[in-house]
Amino acid sequence: MTSVASVGSGDSDNAESRAAAWVIRSSEGPLTAEDQQALDAWLASDTRNLGAWVKAQAAWLDVDRLVALDTGTANEPVRVTKPLPWRKMAIAASVLFAVGVGFVAEDQLPGRIETARGEVRRVALDDGSTMFLNGDTLLQVRFSSGQRRIVLRRGEASFKVAHDAARPFVVEAGNVSARAVGTDFTVGKATDGDIAVTVAEGRVKVTDAERGAPRQLVLDRDEQFVAATIGPRRARLDPREVQRQQAWRSGQLVFRGQMLASAAAEVNRHATKPVVINDSSLGRAEFMGVFRVGDSRAFANAAAAAFNGEVSETPDAFVLARRQNSPSH
Amino acid sequence: MDHQARLLWFAREVLPHEGDVRHWLAGRIRGLTSCELDEVIQEAYARIWTVDVERIVSGRAYLFVTARHIVGEHVRRSRIVSIELVADFESLNIVDDEIGAFRRLSGQQELARLHAAIATLPPKCRQAFQLKKFEELSQREIAGRMGISESTVEKHLAKALRLLMEAMKAPQTGAEDDERGKRRFWGFG
Numbered sequence: 001m002t003s004v005a006s007v008g009s010g011d012s013d014n015a016e017s018r019a020a021a022w023v024i025r026s027s028e029g030p031l032t033a034e035d036q037q038a039l040d041a042w043l044a045s046d047t048r049n050l051g052a053w054v055k056a057q058a059a060w061l062d063v064d065r066l067v068a069l070d071t072g073t074a075n076e077p078v079r080v081t082k083p084l085p086w087r088k089m090a091i092a093a094s095v096l097f098a099v100g101v102g103f104v105a106e107d108q109l110p111g112r113i114e115t116a117r118g119e120v121r122r123v124a125l126d127d128g129s130t131m132f133l134n135g136d137t138l139l140q141v142r143f144s145s146g147q148r149r150i151v152l153r154r155g156e157a158s159f160k161v162a163h164d165a166a167r168p169f170v171v172e173a174g175n176v177s178a179r180a181v182g183t184d185f186t187v188g189k190a191t192d193g194d195i196a197v198t199v200a201e202g203r204v205k206v207t208d209a210e211r212g213a214p215r216q217l218v219l220d221r222d223e224q225f226v227a228a229t230i231g232p233r234r235a236r237l238d239p240r241e242v243q244r245q246q247a248w249r250s251g252q253l254v255f256r257g258q259m260l261a262s263a264a265a266e267v268n269r270h271a272t273k274p275v276v277i278n279d280s281s282l283g284r285a286e287f288m289g290v291f292r293v294g295d296s297r298a299f300a301n302a303a304a305a306a307f308n309g310e311v312s313e314t315p316d317a318f319v320l321a322r323r324q325n326s327p328s329h
Numbered sequence: 330m331d332h333q334a335r336l337l338w339f340a341r342e343v344l345p346h347e348g349d350v351r352h353w354l355a356g357r358i359r360g361l362t363s364c365e366l367d368e369v370i371q372e373a374y375a376r377i378w379t380v381d382v383e384r385i386v387s388g389r390a391y392l393f394v395t396a397r398h399i400v401g402e403h404v405r406r407s408r409i410v411s412i413e414l415v416a417d418f419e420s421l422n423i424v425d426d427e428i429g430a431f432r433r434l435s436g437q438q439e440l441a442r443l444h445a446a447i448a449t450l451p452p453k454c455r456q457a458f459q460l461k462k463f464e465e466l467s468q469r470e471i472a473g474r475m476g477i478s479e480s481t482v483e484k485h486l487a488k489a490l491r492l493l494m495e496a497m498k499a500p501q502t503g504a505e506d507d508e509r510g511k512r513r514f515w516g517f518g
Contacts, residue, residue: 047376052374059344
């Protein structure tokens with residue numbers, strides 16, 4: 001590969017173009033030792049280079065936040081430009097790829113979407129539906145002419161489905177599949193294997209193929225079905241509970257009297273630094289509060305303040321414990 | 330905050346103000362070239378990056394004050410300074426509307442700004458950028474799709490990023506509808 005110096009000096013050799021070249025070079029994976037050394041030397045040679053580098057990194061990263069807001073309407077589909085004749089074969093294959101979105105057979109679709117911890121992403125699907133991916137979620141979008149199919153591999157996602165009777169919208173998670181025509185519902189796959197389908201609006205037909213005996217049921221608004229490892233259950237939820245469970249879509253986590261331990265588990269799913277509770281009675285305390293997704297520090301501090309505890313920050317966690325000599329609740 | 334969180338903070342709290350702070354400096358310091366402005370902004374960014382950003386209440390005010398400080402240092406360091414420059418620099422100490430007047434763009438406005446900037450990119454550069462950011466392909470995949478080498482993809486992406494950085498130098502439009510029209514005193518209003 002060419003050196004970054006030459007990449008950056010292509011048209012105008014200023015700090016910003018060098019910085020941009022470095023950011024692109026390091027965005028694809030760790031730099032080689034040689035590149036790293038060159039970058040360090042460049043940054044050390046002038047503080048303004050550091051400033052340009054910070055700007056370039058922040059700008060590059062911020063694009064992702066904006067792209068997540070994109071519903072796809074303002075954005076023209078990416079077109080593959082006219083191939084050079086001697087590259088015909090390679091291009092023929094890639095044209096197939098590019099037109100695949102939405103109406104060609106499933107394995108050509110590029111629809112694998114993954115979120116990191118702490119990231120909530122909104123994705124507009126080309127049928128007009130919208131989905132929100134919670135943190136640490138992996139799913140695949142497989143649309144064909146007869147069916148809109150989503151396979152949830154991990155995590156939790158919520159769907160606002162555009163009405164299209166001819167093409168049912170089906171979300172599969174393990175043995176459970178949830179089928180909707182036009183509605184708003186959430187499917188979550190917990191780490192312990194439980195799969196929950198929660199309906200916020202409309203009606204969803206759920207099939208649970210567990211143990212060979214398929215079970216079908218229809219969920220209405222504010223109903224939840226959980227295919228739990230200890231056996232399936234169905235419950236009608238308070239509408240506020242449904243809202244609470246979906247607050248992450250707007251970047252918030254809301255707790256209204258959940259046990260602190262389960263609240264912490266929800267916070268940790270989004271946080272880069274988890275909250276650890278070193279006291280089981282503290283973990284059972286009921287907790288209320290509203291937090292920004294990912295803000296495990298604020299959560300730990302609020303919980304400590306609420307229950308007369310204290311937070312100690314280690315390199316990998318916020319450890320929450322009762323204050324010594326405090327009366328137990 | 331870790332590195333990434335600091336960058337996101339920077340992108341949200343500092344970068345949106347670059348256009349305004351440039352406009353503010355250029356409007357008050359006569360004869361300031363665009364190149365010198367670049368240097369002031371880069372220096373300011375480097376300084377903001379090295380402080381504990383969690384203690385900064387307003388990224389906008391901090392950026393304005395840091396930029397003023399850097400211009401001041403330059404004025405003091407120079408052996409020969411024109412009377413005009415000193416007078417111009419004094420004008421930066423006058424508290425005015427410009428520091429306070431800011432309305433954050435909505436996500437959709439920001440997105441429209443991004444799309445407008447993307448639309449000005451040269452075709453291949455735009456295509457590589459869209460494949461990278463909107464379709465989340467790797468540089469290798471983009472190279473395969475466009476039928477070009479990976480190092481050319483890297484060049485296209487670097488150019489796209491540089492041009493987006495260039496676009497940030499203009500004050501944000503869209504946020505100015507009511508705020509700029511009304512005269513406000515001392516930022517209360």
